[in-house]
Amino acid sequence: MNPVFLRGVGLWSTGFADPDDWCRGEPDPGLKTAGAAMLEGPLRRRASPLTRISVEVFDQATRAAGVDPSAVPTIWATAHGEHGTAIKLLKMMLRGEGKVSPTHFHNSVHNTPSAYASIAVGNGSASTTLTGGPELVSSAILEAFCHLDAGTPEVVVVLGDEPLHAPFERGDMQEPLAISFVFASDPEGASFKLSNLRRERLPSIKPHERLGGLYVSAGLPLLEHVVSRRPGTIPLEIEEHRRPGTPADEPGWCLDLETFSAD
Amino acid sequence: MGSEVRQGYPVTSWSAINSLGSTTEAFRAGLRSGAPAFSPVPEGTPFEALCGLVDSSLAPLPASIGEYDSRNSRFIYHAVLELEDALASARERWGPARIGICAGSSTAAMDEIEAAFFHHAEHGALPAGFDVLSAGSAEGLVRSLRALTHLEGPATVVSNACASSGKAFATAKRWLDAEIVDAVLVGGADSLCQMTLRGFKSLGLLCDGPSRPFSAERNGINIGEGAAFALLERDGDGPRLLGAGESSDAHHMTRPDPEGDGARRAMSAALSSAGVRPADVGYINAHGTGTHFNDAMEARAIRDAMAGESDPLVISNKGYVGHTLGAAGATGAVCVLEALENHWVPASAGAEPADPELCLNIPNAAVDVDVRVAMCNAFAFGGSNVSLVFEAAR
Numbered sequence: 001m002n003p004v005f006l007r008g009v010g011l012w013s014t015g016f017a018d019p020d021d022w023c024r025g026e027p028d029p030g031l032k033t034a035g036a037a038m039l040e041g042p043l044r045r046r047a048s049p050l051t052r053i054s055v056e057v058f059d060q061a062t063r064a065a066g067v068d069p070s071a072v073p074t075i076w077a078t079a080h081g082e083h084g085t086a087i088k089l090l091k092m093m094l095r096g097e098g099k100v101s102p103t104h105f106h107n108s109v110h111n112t113p114s115a116y117a118s119i120a121v122g123n124g125s126a127s128t129t130l131t132g133g134p135e136l137v138s139s140a141i142l143e144a145f146c147h148l149d150a151g152t153p154e155v156v157v158v159l160g161d162e163p164l165h166a167p168f169e170r171g172d173m174q175e176p177l178a179i180s181f182v183f184a185s186d187p188e189g190a191s192f193k194l195s196n197l198r199r200e201r202l203p204s205i206k207p208h209e210r211l212g213g214l215y216v217s218a219g220l221p222l223l224e225h226v227v228s229r230r231p232g233t234i235p236l237e238i239e240e241h242r243r244p245g246t247p248a249d250e251p252g253w254c255l256d257l258e259t260f261s262a263d
Numbered sequence: 264m265g266s267e268v269r270q271g272y273p274v275t276s277w278s279a280i281n282s283l284g285s286t287t288e289a290f291r292a293g294l295r296s297g298a299p300a301f302s303p304v305p306e307g308t309p310f311e312a313l314c315g316l317v318d319s320s321l322a323p324l325p326a327s328i329g330e331y332d333s334r335n336s337r338f339i340y341h342a343v344l345e346l347e348d349a350l351a352s353a354r355e356r357w358g359p360a361r362i363g364i365c366a367g368s369s370t371a372a373m374d375e376i377e378a379a380f381f382h383h384a385e386h387g388a389l390p391a392g393f394d395v396l397s398a399g400s401a402e403g404l405v406r407s408l409r410a411l412t413h414l415e416g417p418a419t420v421v422s423n424a425c426a427s428s429g430k431a432f433a434t435a436k437r438w439l440d441a442e443i444v445d446a447v448l449v450g451g452a453d454s455l456c457q458m459t460l461r462g463f464k465s466l467g468l469l470c471d472g473p474s475r476p477f478s479a480e481r482n483g484i485n486i487g488e489g490a491a492f493a494l495l496e497r498d499g500d501g502p503r504l505l506g507a508g509e510s511s512d513a514h515h516m517t518r519p520d521p522e523g524d525g526a527r528r529a530m531s532a533a534l535s536s537a538g539v540r541p542a543d544v545g546y547i548n549a550h551g552t553g554t555h556f557n558d559a560m561e562a563r564a565i566r567d568a569m570a571g572e573s574d575p576l577v578i579s580n581k582g583y584v585g586h587t588l589g590a591a592g593a594t595g596a597v598c599v600l601e602a603l604e605n606h607w608v609p610a611s612a613g614a615e616p617a618d619p620e621l622c623l624n625i626p627n628a629a630v631d632v633d634v635r636v637a638m639c640n641a642f643a644f645g646g647s648n649v650s651l652v653f654e655a656a657r
Contacts, residue, residue, distance in 0.1 A: 090377065099461065100465050102465040124510055131422040146440070
């Protein structure tokens with residue numbers, strides 16, 4: 001597989017409006033809702049929190065990369081999808097005749113953020129939404145690299161999840177998180193080269209205290225290395241996400257990040 | 264692009280379970296019979312309708328992986344059991360680390376979430392031992408597939424609503440093209456749940472009786488459930504996956520683009536990816552939900568994609584088993600594989616009298632025909648489209 005170049009990143013979490021804010025580590029206590037300026041009118045009114053944060057980072061990363069958001073193939077990854085919307089539907093089912101809202105129903109599918117983004121900007125390109133467990137982030141990046149290997153010039157990956165809602169809540173998922181990367185097959189305009197996507201014994205990463213239970217948080221090491229311009233071997237899985245009993249030497253997905261100058 | 268890519272990838276084994284039966288043989292016999300398999304919606308549903316239910320007596324998962332047991336994972340278990348010999352041969356040939364898993368699911372095990380939520384509402388606590396990550400999510404699907412198959416390559420779940428398992432084939436093909444793997448277990452599963460039934464009811468899309476895709480008298484969908492899987496390998500014997508095309512409508516969350524442009528682009532991209540012309544296509548297993556607008560849109564898209572070069576047989580298997588949602592694309596792919604392997608195309612159940620305005624070649628009885636190239640469509644909420652092209656074994 002050929003090397004891949006990284007052109008732009010995006011991030012939103014409660015208190016953190018973008019990747020630089022995140023890496024400074026000082027949350028804004030007033031920041032509770034993602035701007036998601038790409039969404040207008042009914043789309044904006046109907047968008048769930050997960051859709052808003054996902055579209056927000058899609059917007060951030062495509063702007064940073066100078067990529068046309070209406071023409072780029074996209075890959076979205078979410079472990080629990082529109083869980084909050086599903087809980088609203090379940091509550092409706094308990095009331096009265098048990099009827100559900102058609103809008104909430106069509107907004108409950110995992111590809112809702114992708115659909116809202118594509119409708120908002122008129123993007124008719126292929127878009128795939130992935131879900132699953134600890135391999136979620138590596139699966140999304142693998143999918144992106146395969147698109148590039150097949151000749152697609154650029155592809156956007158959006159990782160997004162919100163905490164599980166009651167009665168399924170967990171202590172290690174307290175805030176939502178969305179991260180986005182724009183990958184390209186051509187080095188022009190890029191500052192980072194990614195290569196050697198592989199499985200090997202993972203470097204140990206301490207999960208984030210409040211977000212570590214979100215599988216998409218496995219995308220944080222890559223984002224943090226990029227923002228701080230630190231090369232290295234980047235894990236795409238976090239050991240603690242694995243089930244108890246998984247052997248410590250079980251290989252996981254990782255890749256090499258190099259800073260890069262087109263000159 | 265190497266010669267292997269131009270030749271596609273053989274599907275060396277496949278399986279399907281749904282309301283026609285709990286084995287692929289029963290599914291095949293049901294398609295040949297031309298008779299649909301619908302039953303009343305489960306008790307507790309606050310309205311009357313028909314749906315495509317899988318036999319509820321399916322055995323649970325083995326005790327060693329009982330934590331992943333759910334209705335959805337039982338479908339997977341029984342579909343994968345049929346592929347056991349083929350998977351053993353593939354593990355021996357390629358090594359377990361070179362075989363991936365790519366499954367599609369939309370609701371995954373939402374019925375488990377529903378049961379746990381209602382239990383909590385009544386008793387103030389989740390059921391003892393309930394783990395949302397094991398039995399109630401796509402993670403459980405991945406884990407149970409790994410445990411059942413002992414495959415160690417990349418594993419993921421595509422969740423693009425009703426296009427999920429069709430798109431899983433496209434992802435699997437990309438993995439093979441990029442030489443990440445040498446084989447992929449690909450398919451999908453979805454189990455019926457109240458949220459889906461009530462949701463489609465709220466959208467006014469459920470029909471009064473059996474679903475009748477492409478009929479002049481069609482009036483909606485029956486929801487179904489099931490699983491379908493296939494083993495794609497770098498080389499071997501069997502019909503071949505030649506190409507895949509994907510697109511987005513960028514139009515509306517539930518209404519298809521009435522011009523069918525997104526669907527047409529997916530079909531044209533699949534033909535281009537496969538290196539075949541519309542004139543080569545002898546059979547299309549359509550998405551064919553049975554709603555007025557979806558069937559009209561798809562008919563227009565098919566006519567546009569065929570560009571007057573071909574008038575293929577067009578059927579929808581949803582007239583037999585209902586709309587199996589995340590499993591629909593893979594179920595349609597298995598219909599195509601069966602047709603290519605056994606040299607017949609099933610009737611489009613319920614289509615009689617066919618809607619003349621659709622201008623499609625819709626068979627009202629099984630047709631014995633030696634189709635060489637066939638196509639399978641799957642479309643979804645959010646305007647997600649995928650089209651697959653398969654070729655008969657040489």
